[in-house]
Amino acid sequence: MSALDEALNHSKNVGIDECEVIVLKKNITTVRITDSEISETKQNFDESYGIRLIHKKKIASIQTTKQHEIKDIIDESLKTLTNLRPREFWEGLPSKVQRRQIDGTYDEKLEEISGSNAMDIAQSMINSADSDKINTITGSLNIVSDNFEIENSNGLNLKEKATYISGIINAESEFGTIPVSGIGHDSCRTLSHFSAERIGADAKKMCLGSINPQKIDSDVYSIIFEPYSVGELLAFVVAANFNFKTFTEKKSCFSNNFDKQIAVEQISLIDDPHVLEGIGTKSVDDEGIETKKQSLIDKGFFKSTFSNLFDSYKESEQSSGNGLRLGSPLGKSSEPIPIAAPHNLKINPGKSSQEDMIKDTKRGLLVGRLWYTYAVNPIKGDFSCTARSGIKIIENGKIKGPGKSVRIIHNLCTMLKNITEIGNNQRNVIQWASLPSITPSLKSENISVKTI
Structure with a gap:
C-alpha cells in the first residue's frame, strides 16, 4: 500500500473528517565553487511526507521522512486536535481538478544528470568568468528534480514531475583601488535553455566594469535598475503587498487603493504560472487548485491579489490558486501547511534598450545588483537597500565610470509612480531561496541615495 493510501485509509478509519497527504521525492545536485575551482559536488535524494488533518474544523499538520510511522503520527496528531480552536470559516479541501498541459516544466536530461556532467556545466561557468584581473570566483549550480504527489479524502489525486536548474557566479577583483565584484546568473526548467557561459561572462563584465569606482555624492538621482536588482525589489519589497492576507489585514501599502492607480500606466505586474521556462510555472498549485494568470497591476491600476485556501476561506472568498509549498534550493517541499505566494x-518588457535608457538620463546611476533589501515600514511602503556591485555613474547620457557603494532608502508607492522607462531586456531572475521573477530593467526618477 502506498503512503498516500495508507494515510487516507487510516484517517478515515479513525473518523477524521478530511485528510490531505503529500509525498515528495526530490533529487538535488549541488556543485559549489570556491577560490575559482569546484570545491564540492553533492547529489542527495530525499523522500518526505506531509499530512494535513481537518476534524471538526480544527487543523493539524504532520511532516515525516518515515513512512512506517505515518499511522502512529496521525493518531498522536488526532489527540492534539482537542487543544486547538476550530476554524469555523473552513469550507473544505478541493476535489478533482482539471489539469492543463504545460510544456517545458520537466526535462529528463536534468532528472538523470550525472555528477560529472553537472561539474562540466559548473566548470563552464568558471571558465567564462576567468580573467587575469579577477582574483576569486565563487558560486554554485543547483539542479533539482521533483516527483510530487498530492491526494486528499475528497477525491483529489495529482501527480507531477518537474525539473529546475539555477546557477550563479560571483567574480571578485582586487586589481584596482578597492575590491569590487560582479554577479552572473541564469535559471530555467530545461537544460537546453540554460547558458553556463552567459553566467560567467555577465559576472566578469560587471566585475571588470566596476574596477576603480568613484565616490557617489549623496543626492537625488535617476536610477536604472537592471533585471537582477529589479528581481530583488520584487521578491523582498513588492510581492508581500499583493498577498491577500496582508491586504485584508491592512498591512499592505496599497490596502486602501484597490482598483485605483498605484503606478504609471506603462507598468503591468503579472503573476504568470504558465510562462515558458518560469521557475514557478505549474498548471495546478500545491493544494490542487488550478492556476491562472492574473494581473496584480494592470496598466498602473491595482487589480488583484494572490491567496491560498485558508486565507481565502477566512474572508469568504475563493483561492486564487497560489497555495505553495516552496522547497530549497528550488522546487517544492512536503510542508503540510502551504503559504500564499506568487508563481x-x-x-512586461518595454520598448527601450538599456543603451537608450542611459542616453535619456541626464544625471543618474545604473544599478546591477542590490544587497540587504527589506521593508523598513511595510504599511507605508518605505524600504532600504544597498547597491554594492555593478554601479555606473551616468552624466548627460553617457557612462562616466563605475561608482562606489550607496544606500538607497525610498518608498515603493513613490517609486512606482516615477518610473519613466521600461527596458526590452527581460530576464528570468531568482534570488537565493526566494521568489522567481521575470523582469526587464526599470528606470525611476528622483531617488535619494546616501554615500556609504
Whole structure:
C-alpha cells in the first residue's frame, strides 16, 4: 500500500473528517565553487511526507521522512486536535481538478544528470568568468528534480514531475583601488535553455566594469535598475503587498487603493504560472487548485491579489490558486501547511534598450545588483537597500565610470509612480531561496541615495 493510501485509509478509519497527504521525492545536485575551482559536488535524494488533518474544523499538520510511522503520527496528531480552536470559516479541501498541459516544466536530461556532467556545466561557468584581473570566483549550480504527489479524502489525486536548474557566479577583483565584484546568473526548467557561459561572462563584465569606482555624492538621482536588482525589489519589497492576507489585514501599502492607480500606466505586474521556462510555472498549485494568470497591476491600476485556501476561506472568498509549498534550493517541499505566494512575478518588457535608457538620463546611476533589501515600514511602503556591485555613474547620457557603494532608502508607492522607462531586456531572475521573477530593467526618477 502506498503512503498516500495508507494515510487516507487510516484517517478515515479513525473518523477524521478530511485528510490531505503529500509525498515528495526530490533529487538535488549541488556543485559549489570556491577560490575559482569546484570545491564540492553533492547529489542527495530525499523522500518526505506531509499530512494535513481537518476534524471538526480544527487543523493539524504532520511532516515525516518515515513512512512506517505515518499511522502512529496521525493518531498522536488526532489527540492534539482537542487543544486547538476550530476554524469555523473552513469550507473544505478541493476535489478533482482539471489539469492543463504545460510544456517545458520537466526535462529528463536534468532528472538523470550525472555528477560529472553537472561539474562540466559548473566548470563552464568558471571558465567564462576567468580573467587575469579577477582574483576569486565563487558560486554554485543547483539542479533539482521533483516527483510530487498530492491526494486528499475528497477525491483529489495529482501527480507531477518537474525539473529546475539555477546557477550563479560571483567574480571578485582586487586589481584596482578597492575590491569590487560582479554577479552572473541564469535559471530555467530545461537544460537546453540554460547558458553556463552567459553566467560567467555577465559576472566578469560587471566585475571588470566596476574596477576603480568613484565616490557617489549623496543626492537625488535617476536610477536604472537592471533585471537582477529589479528581481530583488520584487521578491523582498513588492510581492508581500499583493498577498491577500496582508491586504485584508491592512498591512499592505496599497490596502486602501484597490482598483485605483498605484503606478504609471506603462507598468503591468503579472503573476504568470504558465510562462515558458518560469521557475514557478505549474498548471495546478500545491493544494490542487488550478492556476491562472492574473494581473496584480494592470496598466498602473491595482487589480488583484494572490491567496491560498485558508486565507481565502477566512474572508469568504475563493483561492486564487497560489497555495505553495516552496522547497530549497528550488522546487517544492512536503510542508503540510502551504503559504500564499506568487508563481512567477512578471513585468512586461518595454520598448527601450538599456543603451537608450542611459542616453535619456541626464544625471543618474545604473544599478546591477542590490544587497540587504527589506521593508523598513511595510504599511507605508518605505524600504532600504544597498547597491554594492555593478554601479555606473551616468552624466548627460553617457557612462562616466563605475561608482562606489550607496544606500538607497525610498518608498515603493513613490517609486512606482516615477518610473519613466521600461527596458526590452527581460530576464528570468531568482534570488537565493526566494521568489522567481521575470523582469526587464526599470528606470525611476528622483531617488535619494546616501554615500556609504
